Amino acid sequence: MLRPSPAHLLLIGLVVFAGAACSRRETLVQSGDREKILHVGNGAEVQFLDPQIAGGSIDHNVLSSLFEGLVTLDETTLQPRPGIADRWESSTDGLVYIFHLRPDARWSNGDPLTTQDFLFSFQRALTPALASEYKDVFYPVKNAELFAKGLLTDFGLVGFRAPDQRTLEITLARPTAYFLSLLRTNVWFPVHRSSVEKSSSPYDRSARWTRDFPLVSNGPFRLREWREGQHLSVEKNPHYWDAARVQLNEIRFYPSESLQSQELAFRAGQLHTAWDLPLSKIDSYKTEAPHLLRIEPAFESYFVRFNVTEAPFRDSRVRRAFALAIDREAIVKNVLRGGQIPAHALTPPGLAGYHPPTGLVSDPAEARRxxxxxxxxxxxxFPKVEFLTIPQETNQRIAEILQERWRRELGVEVVIAQKEFKMFLAAINDQSRDYTLARGRWNAEFPDPLTFLGIFASGNGINGTGWSEPAYDALLAAAASELNPARRHAALQQAETYLIERTPIAPIYWGTRTTLVHSSVRGWKNSPLLFRNYKDVSLEP
Incomplete structure (x- = not known):
């Protein structure tokens, strides 16, 4: 049995303390409303604060407060908004974008922020020595993929050019309708060159430079303190170009993989927001406190990962049997109850107008055959196999249902194993691939189907399955080069059909995010990409 994590115990301590002292002192929410300090449940411990290495919604939730790219997005409409660039223009053929940096753009230590900072950051992210898992979002840029794969060594030939300190020109390999939205992903955020180089090699994956205080960033907030296992605190950045608009003085992010602990802390007035909601509490909040419950539509996919490099899942027939044995409708209807949709493919419907092909449905007889x-x-x-997940109620419950379903329909024995989130991510990455079956969950990073389908392209660092086929790569490349939207969607459907037929993954559901938000929080928008513009959030008791 897993021991409670320090963060889990911390939230329990906050709740116990609040209960014992509620008659004598104000809660964290009450004092936070008064002092403009937002208390946020963040789901798990942050892995990295290095934008070019960090990944996943937990890291990105914090990075969104600390860093800002050339362009940001409106959470709900997903339309581009000015960031460090106050304006931009593009050529009529859609190949060249020119960004104009704000004259008052500065780092949190007061240093000027220039185009050279962006060039350094982009080159660092694409350099093979750093091995950034998220470098593929640069690939629409001319020669970026060749440089990232070591086939081109002269960065001057990549499509980035800075005519002066305030003008950045980016040339694409092909017109890319969703290009501006890519700039919101954290791998496109700039990093402070002297901070990176002072601490270690620019390509050191330990991200030691982010542990040196003060961390130099360029967003609406700057790092105040990071007490691992307790909280990470950011404070208003006085050097941010739009500091006058930022209404919060501080944000404290609390890591906890226990949804029960977060919900208790929320009810006790110790959190303004909870990351997610225990399954057992959804119905009661719907009836008793609907004003606190947010069920946000999200471009999210939950699936099973197969390690295709190990027997018995080298055989696609075995993978497909496991996928066809899943009763997706029962999981959504009887377990989740938060507006999720049974998934027959990887990409959620409606993303940039795309609709995935009809792929996998429950068919136990075909699975047995x-x-x-x-x-x-x-x-x-059939050998006993292990299903790896994380110690959180929803994931554990889904694992148990899959375990029983595979036992009943296929006659196989599956053992459930749990690892805390950091260790889980380390186990499923392409470097270690230390699992047989594993829980998979992906939130769209940008509003285009390639944010999902591109994961399984050859060389993508977050694939984690070991599956790679040139035919699939060719189908994605054909879709990427197609300019007509209808023909492009048809090409993407062909690629997704190919992926599902080979079954390196088994889709289960397309998600929503069930969160709790205190009534004093203002500016907390529905966010299909699950990010926050914290500069727009305020507290009004």
């Missing part, structure tokens, strides 16, 4: 064809009739001779 495929397993028998692969040499395991009624599961006989």
């Amino acid at each position: 495929l397993l028998a064809e692969a040499g395991f009739p009624d599961g006989m001779g």
Whole structure:
């Protein structure tokens, strides 16, 4: 059994303290409303504060407060908004973008922020030695992919040019309708060159430079303190170009993988927002406190990952058997109850007008036939396998349902294993791939189907399955080069059909995010990409 994490115990301590002292002193929410300090449940411990290495919504939630790119997005409409660039223009053929940096753009230590900072950051993110898992979002830029794969060593040939300290020109390899939205991903954020180089090599993946105080950033907030396992605190950045608009004085992010602990802390007045909601509490909040419950539509996909480099999942028939045995409708209807949709493909419907192909449906009879064809009739001779997940109620419950379903329909034994979020991510990455079956969850980073389908392109650092096929890469490349929207969607559907037929993953559901938000919080918008513009958030008791 896993021991409670320090962060889990911290939130329990906050709740106990609040209960014992509620008659004598104000809660954290009450004092936070007065002092303009937002208390946020952040789901788990942050892995990295280095924008070019960090990944996932937990890291990005904090990075969104500390850093800002050339362009940001409106959370709800996903339309581009000026960031460090106050304006931009593009050529009529859609290949060249020119960004004009704000004259008052500065780092949190007061240093001027210039185009050279962006060039350094982009080159660092694409340099093979850094091995950034998220470098593929640069690939629409001319020669960026060649440089990232070591096939081109002269960065001067990549499509970035800075005519002066305030003008940045970016040339694309092909017109890319969603290009501006890519600039909101954290790998496009600038990093402070002297801070990176002072601490270690620019390509040191330990991100030691982010542990040196003060951390130099360029967003609406700057790092105040990071007490691992307790909280990470950011404070208003006086050097931010739009500091006058920032209404919060501080944000404290509390890590906890226990949804129960976060919900208790929220009810006790110790959190303004909770990351997610325990399944057992959804219905009661719907009826008793609907004003506190947010069920946000999200471009999110939850799935099973197969390690295709290990037996028995090298065989696509085995993978497909496991996928066809899943009862997605029952999971959504009886377990989740938060507006999720059973997923028959990877990409959520409606993303940039795209609709995925009809792929996997529950078919236990076909699943048993495929397993028998692969040499395991009624599961006989099938080895015991492990399903890796994280110690959180929703994930544990889904794992148990899958375990029982595979036992009943296929006659196979699956053992559930749990790892805390940091260790889980380390286990499923392409460097270690230390798992057989694992929980998968992906939130769209930008509003285009390639944010999902591109994960499984050859060389993508966050693939994690070991599956790679040139034919799939060619289908994605054909879709990327197609300018007509209807033909492009058809090409993407063809690529997604190919992916689902080979089954390196088994889709389960398309998600929503169930969160709790205190009534004093203002400016907390629905966010399909699950990011926050914290500069727009305020507190009004």
